Every structure is written in structure tokens, then in C-alpha cells.
Amino acid sequence: MSFKHFHTGNSVLIIFLIFFMFSPVFSAEKTFVREYTYYAEDYDSKITARTNALIRVKEELLEETSTLIVSDINLSSWEKVIDGKFSSGEDFQKNITTISAGITTTTILDEKWTGETFWIKAEIVVDPEDIERKLNIIFNNRKLLSDIMNLENIVSQADTEIGRLKILLKDEKEKLEVERLSKAYLLESDILRSTDLIYKGLLFFIEGKLIQARLSLEEAIELGQNMSLLYGLIANTYIADQSVSLDRHDLLPDAYGSVNKADVYRGIKYLKLALKVGEHEEFIYGDLAQAYFLLEKNWKARYYRWKAVKHSTDSSSIAINYNNSALPYLMKGKNRAAKKLLLNAVRYDSTLSSAYTNLAHIAFAQKEYNKSLKLYKQGIYLSVFSYERNIAYVGVVTYYISLSYEAMVSGDFQVGADYLYKTFEFDTTFASRDSLFSIVYLNLAIASMQLGKHEEALYQCLESIALPNNFIKAQQYGVLGDIYGITRNENKKIENYIISARLGFKPVQEYLDANQIVWKE
Numbered sequence: 001m002s003f004k005h006f007h008t009g010n011s012v013l014i015i016f017l018i019f020f021m022f023s024p025v026f027s028a029e030k031t032f033v034r035e036y037t038y039y040a041e042d043y044d045s046k047i048t049a050r051t052n053a054l055i056r057v058k059e060e061l062l063e064e065t066s067t068l069i070v071s072d073i074n075l076s077s078w079e080k081v082i083d084g085k086f087s088s089g090e091d092f093q094k095n096i097t098t099i100s101a102g103i104t105t106t107t108i109l110d111e112k113w114t115g116e117t118f119w120i121k122a123e124i125v126v127d128p129e130d131i132e133r134k135l136n137i138i139f140n141n142r143k144l145l146s147d148i149m150n151l152e153n154i155v156s157q158a159d160t161e162i163g164r165l166k167i168l169l170k171d172e173k174e175k176l177e178v179e180r181l182s183k184a185y186l187l188e189s190d191i192l193r194s195t196d197l198i199y200k201g202l203l204f205f206i207e208g209k210l211i212q213a214r215l216s217l218e219e220a221i222e223l224g225q226n227m228s229l230l231y232g233l234i235a236n237t238y239i240a241d242q243s244v245s246l247d248r249h250d251l252l253p254d255a256y257g258s259v260n261k262a263d264v265y266r267g268i269k270y271l272k273l274a275l276k277v278g279e280h281e282e283f284i285y286g287d288l289a290q291a292y293f294l295l296e297k298n299w300k301a302r303y304y305r306w307k308a309v310k311h312s313t314d315s316s317s318i319a320i321n322y323n324n325s326a327l328p329y330l331m332k333g334k335n336r337a338a339k340k341l342l343l344n345a346v347r348y349d350s351t352l353s354s355a356y357t358n359l360a361h362i363a364f365a366q367k368e369y370n371k372s373l374k375l376y377k378q379g380i381y382l383s384v385f386s387y388e389r390n391i392a393y394v395g396v397v398t399y400y401i402s403l404s405y406e407a408m409v410s411g412d413f414q415v416g417a418d419y420l421y422k423t424f425e426f427d428t429t430f431a432s433r434d435s436l437f438s439i440v441y442l443n444l445a446i447a448s449m450q451l452g453k454h455e456e457a458l459y460q461c462l463e464s465i466a467l468p469n470n471f472i473k474a475q476q477y478g479v480l481g482d483i484y485g486i487t488r489n490e491n492k493k494i495e496n497y498i499i500s501a502r503l504g505f506k507p508v509q510e511y512l513d514a515n516q517i518v519w520k521e
Contacts, residue, residue, distance in 0.1 A: 029127035030068060033109070034060045038118045043169055043182045048189040049118035050111070055159065055192055058106050061124045065100045068126055069135075098152040099145075103134040105203060134206050143283040147202065147229050150280075151195055154227075158191040194220040198230060210237040231274035232284055238267035239291050259294050267291055282311040286321060293328045301328075319349030326358060335362045353382040357392050364399060373399050397423045397436050404443060408450075417447035438467035442476055449483055457483050474503035481508070 038053035110121040138144045165185045172178050197220040204213035214237040220230055268291050274284050289304035305325045312318040322345035329338035339362050345355040360375030376399065379392035400419045408416035423440050441464035448457035461480045465473075481496035494517060500508040501519040512519045 029125055029130075031123055031125045032061050032064045033121065033123040034064075035119065035121040036060070038120075040116055040118065041166065041169065043178070043185060045186075046113050046118070047193070048186065049113065050120070051189045051192050051196075052162075053111075053118045053120040054106075054108075054122075054196065055155070057120050057122045061106060061122060062100050062104070065104055065124050065126055068128070069100060069131055099135070099138065099148055103131060103138065103203065103206065105200075137206055143232070143280075143286070144202070144206070146280065146283065147233065150229055151198060151202070155192065155195050158188045158195070162188045162192070190223050191225070194223045194225040194230075197223075198227075198233070201233060205233065205237060205240070210240060213237050226277060228274040228277035228279035228284070231270045231277065232280065232287065235267040235270035235274065235287060235291075238263040238270070239287060239294070261295060264291050264294050282308050282313070282317065282321070285311060286324060289325070290328065315348045316352075319345040319347075319352050319355065322348065323352060323355045323358065326355075330358060330361065333365075335365060338362060351382050353379045353392070356382060357395060360392070360395050364395065364402070369399060369403060393426050394436060396426050397440070401436075401439060401443065404447070408443070408447060413447040413450040417444060417451070420444045420447065434467040438464045438472060438476070440464075441467070442472065442479060445479055445483065449479075449486060454483065454487050458487070474500050474505035474508075476500075477503065478505050478508045 034057050036053050036057040038049050038056065040049040044052075104124050104126065106122050106124055108120065108122050112119045138148065162185060165181055165188065169178065169181050169185065172181060197216045201213045201216035201220070204210070204216060214234060217230060217234045217237070221234075268288065271284055271288050271291065275281065285304045285308035289301045289308060292298075292300035292304060305321070309318055309321045312321055322341045326338040326341040326345070329335070329341070339359065342355050342359050342362075345352055346359075349355075356375050357379035360372045360379060363369075363372035363375055373396065376392045376395040379395070380389055383389040383392060400423045404416040404419035407413070407419060420440050420443055423437070441460045445457045445461035445464060448454070448460060458480075461476065461483055465476045465480065477496045478500035481493045481500060484490075484492035484496060497508050497512055497517075498519045501512050502521065509519065
């Protein structure tokens with residue numbers, strides 16, 4: 001937040017800029033409940049019977065969940081993103097079912113084992129708003145999307161193999177062969193049990209619950225699983241805690257906190273185990289680059305990012321890798337290095353919305369405002385997902401707020417107001433809209449007050465207060481006090497100043513103290 005104070009007689013004015021994130025809102029949550037009875041075979045134990053029952057009841061629940069997701073949330077623009085190869089219709093529905101497994105929690109309501117049957121009752125509660133947020137996270141993270149799709153392949157292969165083994169065991173009479181097939185059946189059941197734990201770990205990871213994610217994933221390792229995907233996820237529970245949060249796209253310089261180097265090295269250890277398994281090298285190298293960047297070992301970071309690019313399978317993947325390479329530099333304010341990488345991203349994929357938006361961030365930071373506006377608009381035009389449009393919308397609105405700020409600092413309040421009115425051209429639905437437009441209205445109130453448009457100023461200030469933005473409540477009441485002061489309503493002025501002072505706005509506190517007005521409770 002940056003701000004500038006104006007002192008005009010008895011008034012205390014403030015103009016400021018803030019960046020916020022977003023979160024779209026959809027319909028109310030729905031609950032699905034299903035039950036399933038599994039009839040055990042001679043070679044089944046309680047554990048294998050439960051595994052079979054659980055996978056069947058989840059299958060039914062996820063089919064219903066995916067139908068709700070497709071009907072309640074606009075997914076039309078996402079069809080081409082799922083590995084870039086799935087078409088619409090049944091294929092797309094099937095793959096939304098797959099992704100649903102990674103973003104929903106199956107809760108066991110009741111279960112019973114008789115020795116012959118295993119009955120299970122389970123539910124999934126679907127909150128479309130939460131689903132939208134998680135889908136945004138997944139579609140903004142190709143590795144997470146790839147992990148979910150690969151997990152489904154593992155589940156499908158294990159389930160198919162279990163079906164094959166059941167057929168063989170049904171007809172097999174030879175004792176040694178029955179023992180061999182039963183052992184293979186148990187191993188495949190363990191794979192299904194472990195993937196259930198990995199799904200839980202993945203969901204915890206998406207929710208930012210990194211310790212719980214790690215515990216679930218480590219439990220899967222205890223079942224003897226040796227998967228690149230599994231090691232990579234555990235590594236990310238250590239590295240992600242040091243990095244930018246999964247659903248944050250505002251690129252503020254403070255997105256990195258202090259780095260726990262011991263945790264980063266633990267993450268590197270698991271990434272190297274993942275490399276030994278020999279799968280998903282593009283993502284593993286990308287994570288290694290991120291880890292070494294956090295450790296400020298820049299030459300190693302560049303080396304592994306180069307490896308990630310080399311292992312990318314197409315131009316779009318290369319572009320995304322270059323874009324992702326730029327993010328840590330943006331976080332650190334190293335715009336020159338970031339810009340070079342982002343231009344490479346655009347060179348490989350001229351339709352990558354996020355690259356244009358990130359270039360706009362750089363132009364904005366360098367006060368190349370006209371250029372930043374063009375780039376933000378390009379980001380909006382090319383955006384596939386709501387989160388891409390939202391970031392670009394925030395950028396455009398902030399662009400006009402910044403120009404109005406500079407005009408008003410120089411005393412040209414009419415030009416400042418004109419810029420602020422331009423923000424309403426982009427007054428569309430995005431979750432940070434209320435927070436951002438509370439600033440627009442408040443600064444409009446300041447401009448109108450300086451231009452002598454007192455009724456407009458009062459309306460605009462009240463509009464600002466009506467929008468939820470707890471960060472600026474103190475300033476809002478301070479400006480409202482200013483307006484009442486100008487219109488010679490002294491009681492209302494002091495009343496609002498006292499609210500502002502109690503909310504912690506220091507300029508107002510100093511004014512009240514200087515005039516010996518009691519404001520402390």
C-alpha cells in the first residue's frame with residue numbers, strides 16, 4: 001500500500017493504492033450420499049474388501065459430482081486445457097470426473113464387515129465456490145493437473161488388473177499358483193489404498209494444509225509405493241511453504257517470506273528420488289529450479305530450468321516453463337531478468353495470457369503506463385480462465401487508479417477524477433472488485449470534494465464505506481469526516497473523525513489530539 005496525505009485546513013485526506021486477489025461466487029453447496037456392498041471372495045481380507053467397496057462407492061459419487069460441476073460452473077473454455085487433447089462431450093465429462101477426485105473429499109459415514117460382505121456408506125459435499133477456486137489452482141498448475149490425470153491412470157490400471165486376477169483366481173485350483181495370484185492381488189489392492197492416500201494428500205496440498213498432506217503421502221510410501229509423482233508431491237510440501245501460495249497471482253514483492261533452508265533441502269532430497277524413478281522430468285526439473293532459486297543458488301536454478309525447458313514436450317509447455325521461470329524474479333523485483341524470460345514465453349506461445357499480464361506488471365512497475373494498459377488488455381483478450389481475466393482486470397483498474405493518483409498529487413483533481421471514472425468500464429464481476437472499487441469511490445470522493453462537488457463526494461464516500469474493505473475503513477471514515485467538515489456539519493465531522501481515529505488512522509488521531517478532542521474509548 002502506498003499513500004499520500006493532503007492537509008487542507010481542518011481536513012485530512014488520503015489517496016492510496018492496494019492490490020487484492022479474487023474468488024468467484026457460485027451457488028450453494030450440495031451433498032451426495034451413496035452406499036455400496038462388496039461381496040468378498042476367499043482370497044479377500046477385510047482390508048482388500050474395504051478397498052474394493054471404497055473405490056466403487058467413490059466412483060458413483062464422483063460421477064454425480066462431475067455432473068454438478070459441469071452444470072454449475074462454466075467450463076467451456078477449459079476443455080482444451082486438460083492435457084490439450086480432450087474433446088467435448090463424453091470425454092470431457094469423464095475427465096472432469098477424474099479431476100473431481102483431486103478436489104473433493106469423500107467422507108465415510110458408516111461401514112460394516114461381516115466376513116463375507118463389506119458395506120460402506122459415504123458422502124461428498126460439493127461447494128461450487130470452493131470447487132471453482134480449486135479448479136483455478138489446478139488449471140494454473142500443469143503439474144497438479146498432470147498428477148491428477150496420472151493418478152487416475154494408476155487407479156484404472158490397478159482396478160483392471162484386480163479384475164483380471166479375480167477371473168484367474170476364480171478358476172485356478174493349483175495351490176502355488178493361487179498363492180502367487182493372491183499375492184499379486186494384494187499388491188494391486190495396496191496400490192489402490194495408496195492412491196486414496198495420495199488423493200487425500202493432494203487435496204490437503206491444494207488447500208494449503210502442507211503438514212497433513214505430507215503425513216498422507218508418507219503413509220502411501222509406507223505401503224511400499226515408489227512413484228515419481230509421490231516423491232514430487234512430498235517435495236512440494238516442503239518447497240511450497242517457502243514459495244508463493246498456490247492460488248495467489250498478484251505478484252507482490254512480499255510473497256516470499258523467510259526461507260527455511262532445511263525444508264528446501266528436504267524437498268530437494270525427494271525431488272532427486274523422483275528423478276531416479278524416471279518419470280515427469282519436466283516438472284521435477286522445474287521444481288528443482290524453484291528450490292535452488294529459494295536457496296539463492298542461481299546458477300543451479302538456471303541449469304534446472306534449462307533442463308525443464310529441454311524436457312518440455314511442445315511449444316506451449318516451453319512457453320509455460322519460461323513464464324513460470326519469470327515468477328520468482330518478479331517476486332524479487334528483478335524485472336529485467338523476468339522480462340527476458342517472459343518475452344521467450346510469448347515467442348513460443350503468442351496466446352499465453354499470463355505472460356502478457358506479467359509483462360504488464362513489469363511495465364506498470366517501470367511507470368510505462370500506456371504500455372502496461374495495452375498488455376493488460378491483451379491479457380484479458382487472450383484469457384482462457386476466470387483467474388487470468390481477474391488478474392488482468394485488477395491490473396487495468398490499478399493502472400487508472402495510479403494515473404489518477406499522480407494527477408491528484410500534482411493538484412489536478414479533475415484529471416484524477418476522469419481517470420477514476422474510466423475504471424467503471426472494467427467494473428465486471430471479480431472477487432477483488434469490491435475491495436478495489438471501494439478505493440475508486442473513496443478517491444473519487446476526495447476529487448469531488450476538492451472540485452466543490454460536495455453532494456457527489458458524500459455519495460461516493462458512502463458507496464466506498466458500503467463495499468467491504470477492512471483495510472481502509474479508518475481512512476473512509478476520515479474522508480467522510482472531511483466532507484462533513486466542508487459542508488459545515490461539525491457534529492458529523494467529529495463523529496466520523498472519532499470512528500476513524502479509533503480504527504487507527506494516525507493523521508486523524510493527530511488532528512483530534514492537536515484540537516484537544518477526546519477520541520480514545
